[in-house]
Amino acid sequence: MSTILVIEDETDIADLVALHLQRDGFTPLLAHDGVTGLALAKTACPALILLDLMLPGMDGVRVFRELRRDPRTLRTPVIMLTARAQTADRVAGLELGADDYVTKPFSPKELLLRIKSVLKRNEAHDPREILTAGPFRFDSAALQCYADNAPLDLTITEYKLLQYLCEHGDQACDRTQLLRSVWGYSDAAHSRTLDTHVKRLRVKLGPHAERLETSRGTGYLLRTGPP
Numbered sequence: 001m002s003t004i005l006v007i008e009d010e011t012d013i014a015d016l017v018a019l020h021l022q023r024d025g026f027t028p029l030l031a032h033d034g035v036t037g038l039a040l041a042k043t044a045c046p047a048l049i050l051l052d053l054m055l056p057g058m059d060g061v062r063v064f065r066e067l068r069r070d071p072r073t074l075r076t077p078v079i080m081l082t083a084r085a086q087t088a089d090r091v092a093g094l095e096l097g098a099d100d101y102v103t104k105p106f107s108p109k110e111l112l113l114r115i116k117s118v119l120k121r122n123e124a125h126d127p128r129e130i131l132t133a134g135p136f137r138f139d140s141a142a143l144q145c146y147a148d149n150a151p152l153d154l155t156i157t158e159y160k161l162l163q164y165l166c167e168h169g170d171q172a173c174d175r176t177q178l179l180r181s182v183w184g185y186s187d188a189a190h191s192r193t194l195d196t197h198v199k200r201l202r203v204k205l206g207p208h209a210e211r212l213e214t215s216r217g218t219g220y221l222l223r224t225g226p227p
Helices: 011-023 034-044 060-069 087-096 108-121 156-167 175-183 188-211
Strands: 003-007 027-031 048-052 078-082 100-103 130-133 136-139 144-147 212-215 219-222
Touching: 003 011, 003 034, 011 027, 011 108, 027 034, 034 048, 034 060, 048 060, 048 108, 060 078, 060 087, 078 108, 100 108, 108 156, 108 175, 130 156, 136 156, 144 156, 144 188, 156 175, 156 188, 156 219, 175 188, 175 219, 188 212, 188 219
Parallel strands: 003 027, 003 048, 048 078, 078 100
Antiparallel strands: 130 136, 136 144, 212 219
């Protein structure tokens, strides 16, 4: 049974989420402020964290940044759960590196589907599996990617996105294909999510950023051959 940490200050919402998690076979762990939630994340090692942005003591943005600074929680998937429904807030959350973003009010059924989707794409691969494509090398056991043998500081979602593009190197991958393969679902509302992650990925690729090209009218492709 996977442990899901819910960091949410509204106790009725936290209890509702916990109830549905339990019914679906998960073990919920609750925290009602940022400081407590951060401490639990580091000691309990949950499979996934549901993180509200508006928290007492330490807001969700600060909690998220601290999670990504600690090696114990660096790769723990995070779904932001918040009342901020504006597009700018959603994009800001994804640009921080969140794996998904759910706004209140939400459907518990949809939330569970999102949780399962994120967990599925973060499942470990065969520890013997090593993929190489051009300057990139992927260690699936450690979920670590290297460019020119130097490790890249990628979130799990960024890792999955880059790996998929490398597996289809020099081929244009359409947006629907990428969303379904990396995020597990595809619709117009999530198209911006893909663009946000590509933007972040280009920054992290440094001198290899130009390899990640926009395929007009289709999606994206990654050049794996010599520059």
